[in-house]
Amino acid sequence: MCTPCCISQLACCCGSAACSLCCSCCPKIKQSTGTRFMYALYFLLVTIICVVMMSPTVEKEIRDNIPFYTELCDKLNAGENCSNLVGYSAVYKVCFGMACFFFLFAIFTFRVHSSTGCRAAVHNGFWFIKFIVLLGCCAGGFFLPNQETFLEVWRYMGAAGGSVFLLIQLMLLVEFAHRWNKNWSSGIKYNRMWHAALGIVTLVLFSIAVGALVFMSVYYTHPEACTLNKIFLGVNGSLCLIVSLLAISPFIQRLQPNSGLLQPGVISVYVMYLTFSALSSKPTEMVERDGANVTVCVFPLNSGSESDNKIVTGVGTVILFGCMLYSCLTSTTRRSSAALRVCRTTMPENERARCCFCCPADDGDDNDDEEQKGGGQNVTYDERDGTIYSYAYFHFIFFLGSLYVMMTATNWFHYDNAKIERLLAGSWSVFWLKMVSCWVCLLLYMWTLVAPMVCPKRFEA
Template identity: 40%
Template sequence: MGACLALCSLASCASCLCGSAPCLLCGCCPSSNNSTITRLIFSFFLLLGTMVSVIMILPGMETQLRKIPLFCQGGTAVTDIENKVNCDVIVGYKSVYRMCFAMTCFFFLFSVIMIRVRSSKDPRAAIQNGFWFFKFLILIGITVGAFFIPNGTFHTVWFYFGLVGSFIFILIQLILLIDFAHNWNKVWVEKAENSDNKCWFAGLLSFTILYYALAFTAVVLFYVYYTQPEDCTEHKVFISLNLIFCIIISVVSILPKIQEAQPHSGLLQASLISLYTMYVTWSAMTNNPNRKCNPSLLSLVSNVNTTGPSADSTPGQVQWWDAQGVVGLVIFLFCTLYASIRSSSNTQVNKLMQTEKGEEFGGEGKVGEDGIRRAVDNEEERVTYSYSFFHFHLCLASLYIMMTLTNWYQPDTTTQAMQSSMPAVWVKMSSSWLGLGLYLWTLIAPLIFPDRDFS
């Protein structure tokens, strides 16, 4: 679907400059809803910006650019020419900050424009679902302008914007994972009950055991490698608390009263949330500036003790390939795709995400007079998702990508380097605790408010 989207959108720009989402994808994805295609294209914009950010932070990129004559300040070929590019800005963490700043501004702009759009009959809905070529030009224009922002305190200030935005986005990721787990469990249980094939139950049991095994293994490894007998008190507290909280939500999810109010709740959801919580815990501990409590992954694999800033990189250099960053990107890609095509039947999650229960991804489509099957406008009566909230979600995703690619390191304005920081640790840990609270709420809310619809 991603490749289909990329190729079709690029090929259609020339012939559909002001076209709608169905126009862009009529040939490749003809049996989809208009609302789904629009979200996929905006998600593609975000993924495109992410790809550019990854390229600009690749190891050796600055070295290669400096070899180009007349390009970089301090280039090897010519050193006395004015108006050359500052390669420190267009590569490394500075380029990531500027690229993600541009994407954040782009999606925030659309979030404001699309406030209170009720149906596709609203004139602003045409802006949401069309004019793709001009949207792309706007994004490019904002990106170019972002690279002219003076250094100053920009990176330090934007770092704290990234902390706040990423905190909220981690919670949204957890909501999407809760929704995914609920839908997954519901579909497989219904298939098992409606057929004689018990492999569905076996599959649910297998995945549940796998997730709990991975989570328990992670806890053991955390105690072994991220704590010291006489040090790392914070890590010991973090690991122990989250382990206790995961046990609590697992027990609550299978209580008889919870099962009666929430028939589709179970250990599958709790195991997936527990595993995600352990990932966030690990990600938080990797940002601890105390290197005794935060060994590099390379030192763990090669059994080499390091006491410097990092065994994987030189001081101040950003490691986008750090293991927790790679896992974070994978989860981000999954949640972004799922947010674009989701059609949840869970009323609680729909209210939290400001979406409506809609049709599943894909549809029958409409056949036009030219014989081409086109996407369906399924929002003539009312929108199936909040346009404004969706763009706000992508705005937060841009900030999360910025923090992930820079390993949540804090810019140092004096040395122009990047360093681990405790604010990033506390942001991640507090988001994990609040996320566990949200999941617990989805379990107990039907008991507290029995008259409300929590189907």
């Protein structure tokens, strides 16, 4: 029973066969989906290594619990207590290797349109060999000459690439909001329950947005300080109200009948999250009270205790991983690629409404694809007639994601004192980055509403 499964997994690691799970009870998986998740697993693995490298807590636990730790560091020439393997410079070097890995594959798979060629076979298989290559690239960063010059140049390249990746995240969020509304709206004419679902979800989203705005107005403002907080809360709240009214205005409804309140609800919640994150990342302010300096405009549960810091860091890290993986995996689908080009997506008019709309049954053509059956999970070869997604673009998105991981883990330009435990610690660069992201997100959504009026030919069916 296990022999066919073991053989298929060995072929997956060392050959061009598609990867699958050994459990036959698992639902069948498409070759294109399995390949993307394998690359995402590599990406997530290196990201976790970067998080460990930026954590003094983990470093201390390793040093205290691994026998002969000092001797091992000496043999590896990693400095005293492996100081060369931790900190922002180590993260820069590891992410440099991961970025090189994906960038080389982006060049290698450029203009691959068939899954039957040798380049496509390398992309979809040989996972163990590629894992060794990835490790070699990450380790190679520690042997680069002129380390100081490299770190200085690579820092600015990382900032540029990370900013582009953040912009793609925001564009995909806007596309996600439109797609959600259109999918559920398509089910209204068949079942009125979808109308109720739209109304309930929209009400919940706006309740969360308004509640977050009130929460921040109470805890992140002060009569004698925090002027910037008051200004930005007013500006962001007003912009959310403007885009909501614009989405249901008559002239927008004539051009886009599917425009409703669900999209601005999604955008408003995300903008409030970014606003909260920005205000939490701003350096603290103090006022004099009874002859003593008192910190104001901080998170009410942020007592500075170790448990609070772990909770905040854990939530921030989970959100970071989720946003990166969603952006990397979805930006290469046909629908998302159309959204990134700011044109009408190819969503069919008779699309079936579903709760899990973001994971459609088919991203490509609706045809019967050949299946591989073995001792484990069945694999559907859905790229027999051509590639479902752009291989080169897929790797380029992961290249940008590598730069975003590097900059986020090292607190962007405040890398000297960066620690993963202080992922949401205050710094002006992070504050302005997140605040500008709020405005870019709102402007992108407003553009999707007015673009059919400005460029009607581009949005013709």
